[in-house]
Amino acid sequence: MTIESESDHILFLSRDLLDDIELQRLEADKLLLKCSRLARLSGTDEIKQWIKLEMEGYNGSKELSDHYMSRTGRWTNFAERKGYWGPLAQIEENIRVQKLRIDVSKVESLSGDGLIGAMRMNRDAQQALANGISSMVAIRSRVLNMLHTFVAGVYYERQFAKVAESTFEQYKKDVDALIAAHAGEVLEKLPSVVARLQEGNDEAVSQALTTCRRIIDSFADAIFPPQAGTYNLGGNDLSLDANKHQNRINVYVAERTDSKSRRTRIRQNLSNLYDRVSTGVHTDVTAEEAFSLFLNVYLFLGEILHLGVAQTKDSVMA
Template identity: 60%
Template structure:
């Protein structure tokens, strides 16, 4: 199963489980079985073991078992090791049995010296049954709350991941189109960088960063070709010849953006990015840092190209 289909499967399963819990549309046993399937994909060892307890019953020897006896309110006397050890399905069945018992109890229609005793016995039985229902229902509610918490966390995490991937994919598609339209040479270099970064060794990382620098240089040539002219920015006269790639990008930004603060941020970002890439070519850079630098280059190109598109 691919990463995408796996993620979609987890998201769909979590969504179904949330609906099952919130709409009370399936039995407790089915909920636990379904949640166990989800936990096999994404759950911690503790969550998986807890759900196993909810399917097969608790025990008094395991630390996690005793912990969830407390969390789910199963203890009747923890010091004497007494409690409701059965799985959730057993508690649900007991609730149904107690409700049936309560429905069958009737105050006797009798008189005489035994009438008060009979009425008291039935009343006590009703109260005891109602208390049992209340205690068992509390256990079920706590288990469902724990299930809901686990499933919600999985669902919203996967929903956020899916949204993030969707946002990035849309942005990537737009940037790829702009690069292809404006500077196809840059687009041709990107697969080479990705391939070398995936290798992860020192030499491949260094070569990938060299290509990143060439991408920026080719990008500068495409948006503002070299010229013998100069430009004044912030009181500084900048040359725009073939070796001044940063100057030409900054000149392009200066010509197309009105906001001084945004110009400054882009200028600083470009300078830092170029310095880090140039330094990384000649020194040890981790694979994670190299990937981050490449992604920064890509996002930087996208920002500048969107400026071009908008103007």
């Protein structure tokens, strides 16, 4: 796979790490180093610190350390501050060593007066080793599950973002082509809105919102030019004069879809958008909200123009 960007690298790394964990391809120290790299690129500060604890060992004086000692089941006696403080790699090595000790301590044959006592002591020792192994295996399992949750979260978030980006990019191409074909003047205004929003100050935001309102007005003029008379829509006679931009857009929509619920939703969205971009010129609107409004305007134009495309297709099929 060719890694073209940091986002692609994170996606590739997280996918590879999922395989590492699920297929048990790496030992603890190598796995944590790889997870640490992913955390530096896409993890929270808490995740970074936790992975560091798993790599270097736990510090009993830190609140975060105590929290993850509990989450990973490392305490043997919390009140006395006793537990498995070592790093995950040490836990894994201890599991290996304890299993070897059990194998070595197995007794195939004993004889003599101490037979029963020796067998009992040997059995007790093996049980103690087995209990210790069980505790450490549980710790390892919890740590791996937590790592898997973190890595899977990053992977699916990036995967969704990539799909969403690709989907939006394709949609943008379609919308840009439709705007260019039906309302070319609107397309020319879009870059100026983005430029103003990037400045981020109050005056620039106000100018961006003013342009958004003008975009809606220009769009209405392009798809449904002003005309004399009225149009009866839902029992209401709508004026189609030059200053009735929303009326003309709503009539355009009504002529291209039979869905009453869709017409209602579009009408409400248009009304809310127009009110907000108009009100925002005179009141405080954050740059973040202004950007959301701009995107909403853009998507709104795309939906309206796609109605015309759908109608054309239906006519051809008929």
